[in-house]
Amino acid sequence: xxxxxxxxxxxxxxxxxxxxxxxxxxxFQATTMFWYRQFPKQSLMLMATSNEGSKATYEQGVEKxxxxxxHASLTLSTLTVTSAHxxxxxxYICSARGDAESSSYEQYFGPGTRLTVT
Amino acid sequence: xxKVTQAQTEISxxxxxxxxxxxxxxTRDTTYYLFWYKQPPSGELVFLIRRNSFDEQNEISGRYSWxxxxxxxxxxxxxxxSQVVDSAVYFCALSAYTGRRALTFGSGTRLQVxx
Numbered sequence: 001x002x003x004x005x006x007x008x009x010x011x012x013x014x015x016x017x018x019x020x021x022x023x024x025x026x027x028f029q030a031t032t033m034f035w036y037r038q039f040p041k042q043s044l045m046l047m048a049t050s051n052e053g054s055k056a057t058y059e060q061g062v063e064k065x066x067x068x069x070x071h072a073s074l075t076l077s078t079l080t081v082t083s084a085h086x087x088x089x090x091x092y093i094c095s096a097r098g099d100a101e102s103s104s105y106e107q108y109f110g111p112g113t114r115l116t117v118t
Numbered sequence: 119x120x121k122v123t124q125a126q127t128e129i130s131x132x133x134x135x136x137x138x139x140x141x142x143x144x145t146r147d148t149t150y151y152l153f154w155y156k157q158p159p160s161g162e163l164v165f166l167i168r169r170n171s172f173d174e175q176n177e178i179s180g181r182y183s184w185x186x187x188x189x190x191x192x193x194x195x196x197x198x199x200s201q202v203v204d205s206a207v208y209f210c211a212l213s214a215y216t217g218r219r220a221l222t223f224g225s226g227t228r229l230q231v232x233x
Contacts, residue, residue: 034220043209044223091161097219107219109155111162 006110023094030096122224141210
């Protein structure tokens with residue numbers, strides 16, 4: 001299957017700082033990328049959907065000014081947590097989906113990024 | 119709106135026992151996809167299966183089998199002869215067949231297989 005990477009795999013930052021998480025599709029072009037958040041011992045919740053070259057679509061309750069998403073190319077989407085607070089500590093997982101020709105609309109998940117805000 | 123329910127929060131079995139993880143879903147779509155993922159302690163999601171809603175044939179892959187019952191909106195997952203390495207959280211998920219196709223996940227079932 002296709003490979004999706006995330007960087008960093010874990011990060012610790014201080015309250016008030018910003019953190020950028022990268023999601024890359026390594027061997028296919030991802031027309032759509034999804035960002036999910038998972039709190040400890042909970043399920044994955046969709047935060048936003050990004051399409052290459054256009055603005056992200058955020059789910060209800062997700063602050064778009066706090067979680068900035070940029071899908072600048074067909075292989076890279078970034079999630080920036082701005083002015084992070086301890087309650088933003090979570091496991092962030094991206095997934096990437098190509099078009100029918102490149103990936104049969106399959107969705108491939110990255111390994112996740114564990115964010116801890118102190 | 120879509121919804122996936124995994125009523126079993128945690129299951130503990132002894133190695134070699136069979137175990138079934140339940141999944142019930144709700145959707146207004148006539149066609150859709152159903153998925154099962156495994157999440158070991160490392161956190162990385164491991165894809166297990168994707169099933170089209172119009173394909174109700176049960177599937178078997180090694181010790182894993184899936185029972186899709188459209189009439190009861192269920193997509194249950196059975197592990198035969200469980201092993202310690204099967205210990206993980208298992209998520210059932212649902213997506214639309216067309217359009218955005220974001221996944222809606224169930225709350226997960228934590229499976230503990232004791233030696």
